Amino acid sequence: MELINKVFNHPGLRKALVKSRIFLGIVFLILILIYGRLEMYFLAFAVSISGELIQIWSSGSLEKNKVLTARGPYSLVRNPMYLGRFLVILGGILLLSNIYFVLVYVVIYYFYMANRVKREEKRLEKIFGEPYRIYCSEVNRFIPNFRVYENGELVFFRFNILFHNNEHLNFLAVIGFYIIFYVCNPMINSFL
Secondary structure, eight states: OHHHHHHHHOOOHHHHHHHHHHHHHHHHHHHHHHHOGGGGHHHHHHHHHHHHHHHHHHTTTTTTTSOOOOOOGGGTOHHHHHHHHHHHHHHHHTTOOHHHHHHHHHHHHHHHHHHHHHHHHHHHHHHHOOOHHHEEEEEHSSSSSSSTTTTTSOOOOHHHHHHHHHHHHHHHHHHHHHHHHHHHHHHHHOOO
């Protein structure tokens, strides 16, 4: 376990992954276009869109490093964006219709998320201090407790914050990917 955490926290590896994430994402999308199964389309789309809706609500509530965000989904759980991102990617992986890919993804994402959140929480504690420690003591890290944080505001969303966080572009990318998959996958498979 310690070795796995060292791998996920290695600065050089993290920097290399950040630099190559667009390339890796494109390779991943091409593989899904080629090997994806149209029969899984509606389930995969539903999973990805549910994740993207979580991402949209989160992004429309989050002013990064400016205010302690305890509103919108952050009033229920400290890290809703990671759940949303997990579901967006899981939908794409479901298109491959292979349980082993799903299991590998779940394990890798868990370690990525757990380690990234620990680093992020240390940074946020330095920025917001005691109010952040109180928030952490009352709001779960990953599993919503369905009790709104007492200093939070559940019904919160601002388009200007969403646009500032560029989540509208991610939404368009997810929709675009599923349209391209639906149109191109049958054509690609007819050639293979």
